[in-house]
Amino acid sequence: MLNVYRVILGIILVLGMPCTQASPGPDAATDQVRASLIASHTAVHPGDEILIGVHQQIIPHWHTYWKNPGDSGLPTKIQYQLPAGWSVGEIQWPTPSKIVLGPVVNYGYHDAVTLLSPLRVAENAEPGTEWPISAKAKWLVCEExxxxxxxxxxxxxxVVAKGVAVGPTHPLITATQKSWPVELPWQASLLEGPAGTLRLHFTGEQLPAPDNKALAFYPDRWGPISHAGEQITSVADHGLxxxxxxxxxxxxxxxxxxGVLTVGSGDALRAYQISAVWPGTANAIQAEPASALAEQTLPTALLLALAGGLILNLMPCVFPVLSLKALALIEQAAHDPGKTRRHGxxxxxxxxxxxxxxxAVLVALKAGGAGIGWGFQFQSPWFVTILAYLIFAVGLSLSGVFNIGTGITGLGHKLAARDGYAGSFFTGVLAAVVATPCTAPFMGAAIGFAITQAPAAMIAVFLSLGTGLALPYWLLCQWPILQRWLPKPGVWMETLKQGLAFPMYATAAWLIWVLARQAGPEAVAGALGGCVLLALAVWLIQISRNATQLKRRVxxxxxxxxxxxxxxxxxxxxxxxxxxSYATDSNNQHWQAYSAEKLAQLRSAGKPVFVNFTADWCITCLVNERVALSSEAVRGAFxxxxxxxxxxxWTNRDADIAKVLSQFGRSGVPLYLYFGPGxxxxxxxxxxxxxxxxxGAIQGARL
Structure with a gap:
């Protein structure tokens, strides 16, 4: 309930409630961190390059994060506002320390840290003037x-004239520069180790002794190295x-x-920059070279997409919208057949x-180097929220709260004008949007092929998929003889229309559940509050119909x-x-959270593994998990x-999973892989x- 109050208060503040805030100064404090903006000198010359940064004084037991925060956390970000002609560089990160919380390993700073960046003064800065420098610093501070x-x-x-003293260097900056990693005095190379491991190999003179407690490597980005994995030092190949x-x-x-290599501890700690090229391969999953994707041609993909679109009509995502179209067709069948055809x-x-x-969006993202696929838009909490609002509004209309068009397929009074043809058009848009969380047979191979092709071929496959989705309703509209199988119009249609509101409400509830798994309770509170405000808006529109012109405007x-x-x-x-992300509960005893490292370890040990790539917004995935993967028979077989x-x-963006999907010629989930023993x-x-x-897959692999 407290989160709801926070959302309401935030809305009031956004709308411009008067508030006061002191002008920013060189220091600011929260309950956990005291921050100061400091410069290496008290004055500057035109064209100087100095250091500027934010010093954080952190209370005991709390910490902030390095540029690679590790398994969790966020790095500190500093946004500077500078005079014209001045420029600032990237943060020069001091050497971090390891923060271990159970199985989670993070990298960050306790007690105090100074995050400095090089600042270039404009050449035309006039001596005798003072220039304002401001910074907005954001960080995540953690204990439990x-x-x-x-x-x-x-x-x-x-700014002072050249030759005029600018004062001594700030002592915090002098101390911070000593904590920066320096150039490595030895030769570093990266070699392949046993399954699931890499060897960081050093050669040269006066190498440190192989001491697991005195040596530590900190990768400066997430992904290549397991942060919680044990780092073991040894003497090998005339080196370390x-x-x-x-x-x-x-x-x-x-x-x-x-990354950064640290040697020693305490006052004797030394830190070195590491850079080593990986010559081998570290793919935990390798797809068959002769996969279905490699064998496909464009005509085959078009046929598969058409079949997949047809089957998509039977999936639960599309059913509520198709029910509305069926009612509309029954209503239109009593009128001019030409009008019905135009609706189709x-x-x-x-x-x-x-x-x-x-x-087109996929083409653009692909050109930008993004790993994307079918249903990618559902990985955006904003898209899920807006779609929940839209589905909720359609449900309100079906319940009779307000009338959004001259026909039941309309999506707005203006859109449903001109005999409702625009309403039919935008109902097609809605059908396409709500279809994307579902995957039908044949779709995966077709779309996976399309993602790898040129833009023209990709668009052709998507058009074939859309044709399959629209084909059943279009055929009913074009051939009146098929409409004889439909029931006669009557009062029952209004009752059924109102009943169809509840699948819409259920869809909106499911979308908000997806939002909870993606972004947490605050996002859910905002979406639920938005639904209430949306209902208020449509109710106000409805009651304005009989009001005077002035009242209607108000x-x-x-x-x-x-x-x-x-x-x-x-x-x-x-x-x-x-x-x-609340989507993965690794405490579940029936399954474990996927990682490339875990899969590689299991396969190297010769153990059988079943991998399920899924997402909470994927209806097909959820149905498969309830019907098949959670059944007692399958659990017993496992x-x-x-x-x-x-x-x-894959509920939220995950580049590693996107890479695996691409390896198997898929553009989205679900993907199910079984690795037999060895x-x-x-x-x-x-x-x-x-x-x-x-x-059958498990037993077949054991034969």
Whole structure:
């Protein structure tokens, strides 16, 4: 309940409630951190390069984070506002320390840290003037709980003529420079170790002794190295080795491992910059070279996409919208057949335009180097929130709270004008949007092929998929003889229409559940508050119909404000969210959380492994898990065959999972892989599972 109050208070503040805030100065403090903006000198010359940064004084037992925070956390960010012609560089990070919390290993700073950046003074800065420098610093400070914090700081830097003294260097900056890692005095190389490990090998003179307590490597980015993995030092090949466990995003051949090596401890601690190229391969999963993707041609992909679109009509995502179209068709069948045909064309156009737009977005993201796939938009909490609002509004309309069009397929009075053809068009758009959380048979191979092709081929496959989705309703509209199988119009249609509101409400509830798993309770509070404000807006619009012109304007203005507040509530909920993913519960005894490292370890030990790549917004995935993977028969088969069940969650963006999907010619989830005991290649299961399919894959691999 407290989170709801925070959302409401935030909305009031956004709308401009008067508040006061002291002008920023050189110091600011929170309950855990005192921050100061400091410069290396009290004055500068024109064209000078000095150091500027934020010093954090942290209370005991709390910590902030390094540029690679480790398994959790966020690095401190500093945004400077400078005079014209001045510039600032990247943060020069001091050597971190390791922060161990059970199985979680983070990198950060206790007690105090100074984060400095080089500042270049403009050449035309006039001596005798003072220039304002301000900084907005954001950090996450943690003990058992974590608190995001933000402060604004400001100082004045006077400019003096060249030759005039600028004062001694700030003592904090002098001390900080001593904590910066220096160039490595030895030669470093990266070699392949036993399964799941890398060897950081050093050669040269006066190498440190192999001491696990005195040597530590800190990778400066997440992924290549397991932060919690044990680092073992040894003498090998006339040099020193540090054995590192591979992380969740293994290096590809030619990539460089960078980070910091620390030697010693306390006052004797020395830190060195490390850079070593990985010559080998660290892929935990390798797909068959002769995969279905490699064998496909464009005509085959088009046929598969058409079949997948047809089957998509039977999936639970699309059912509520198709029910509305069926009612609309019954209503239209009593009128001019030509009008019914035009509605069919409008519905087809809405779907095809939507799929073309989706393909265009995928083309653009692909060109930018992003790893994307089917249903990628559901990884955005903002998209999920807006879609929940839209589905909730459709439900309100079906319940009779307000009338959004002349026909039941409309999505707005203006959109449903011109005999409702625009309404049919935008219902096609809605059908395309709500179809993306579902995956039908044949779709995965077709879309996976499309993602690897040129833009024209990709768009052609998506248009074929959209044609399959629209085809059943379009055929009913074009051939009146098929409409004879439909029931006669009557009063029952209004009752059924109102009943169809409840699948819409259920869909909205499911979307908010997905939002909870993506972004946490604050986002849910914002979305629920937004739904209430949305309901208020549509109710206000409905009661304005019989009002005078002046009252109607006042009511419509109030409705617009309510809609704006709904959007602000959703935005505030997402922004104040902890951004933690609640989608994977690794305490579940039936399965374990997927990681490339864990899979590699299990396969190297010759153990059978079943991998389920899934997402909470994927209806097909959820149905498969309830019907097949959670059944007692499958659980028993896993237990008898000693199969380890790994679940990879793609609810939120995960580049490692996207890479695996791409390896198997898939653009989205679900993807099911079974590695038999000692198997070199995976068995790829169908996208629609039954208990017999899963058990058959396990038993077949054991024969």
């Amino acid at each position: 709980a974590c608190i995001p914090q933000e402060v604004e700081l400001a100082i004045q830097l006077p 080795d540090i054995s590192l466990q591979a992380g969740d995003q293994p290096l590809s051949p030619g990539q460089t491992l960078t 064309w409008a519905y087809l156009a809405g779907i095809l335009v939507s799929f073309t737009g989706l393909a 009511i419509h203005t109030s409705a617009c404000v309510s809609l704006l507040l709904a959007l602000l509530a959703g935005e505030l909920g997402i922004q104040t969210s902890s951004q933690a 237990l008898n065959a000693e199969v380890t069940y790994l679940k990879g969650d 198997a070199q290649e995976a068995t790829v299961l169908p996208q629609i599972l039954t208990p017999d399919l899963v058990i």
